[in-house]
Amino acid sequence: MERWRRPFASSEAVRRRMSVQKREGTAPEMALRRELFALGLRYRLNRPPLPGLRRQADIVFGPARTAVFVDGCFWHGCPEHGQRRHDVNGWYWPAKIDRNRRRDRETDQLLALAGWQVVRIWEHELAGGGAEAAALRVQAVVVGRLRGRQR
Numbered sequence: 001m002e003r004w005r006r007p008f009a010s011s012e013a014v015r016r017r018m019s020v021q022k023r024e025g026t027a028p029e030m031a032l033r034r035e036l037f038a039l040g041l042r043y044r045l046n047r048p049p050l051p052g053l054r055r056q057a058d059i060v061f062g063p064a065r066t067a068v069f070v071d072g073c074f075w076h077g078c079p080e081h082g083q084r085r086h087d088v089n090g091w092y093w094p095a096k097i098d099r100n101r102r103r104d105r106e107t108d109q110l111l112a113l114a115g116w117q118v119v120r121i122w123e124h125e126l127a128g129g130g131a132e133a134a135a136l137r138v139q140a141v142v143v144g145r146l147r148g149r150q151r
Contacts, residue, residue: 026072028123032070033059035134035135044059044060049111049116050116059138064141064145066141066142067111067119069107070121075100076100077097081122
């Protein structure tokens with residue numbers, strides 16, 4: 001069995017930068033949250049959609065059973081921006097990003113089986129004013145699911 005190994009920082013500057021890397025409240029996430037709030041949507045932040053699920057959605061609409069994930073292009077292997085050659089720790093990053101992608105697919109499946117709708121938004125979608133379009137996409141899902149419950 002191959003043992004998981006933590007990457008070695010290529011320099012002290014890289015080590016410091018990685019140690020303060022934000023996990024929640026990132027600029028793309030904040031841009032989306034501002035737009036959702038402006039649309040009148042209210043949500044919970046950084047919580048597991050299902051009890052016992054050891055994964056947190058960035059934004060959760062409980063009554064609509066909708067979980068929103070803002071995926072970073074590098075960390076989640078964006079097809080447009082996440083596919084790159086890793087000059088440093090090349091033995092580690094491709095496998096790490098592949099594990100992240102497998103975990104994302106598994107999370108989507110688990111939530112779907114429990115009746116949740118997952119909305120995944122790439123970090124690059126939120127750049128340059130794209131947060132409004134992404135928020136409208138989320139709003140359509142949330143409103144549609146809430147309307148479906150009223151029947």
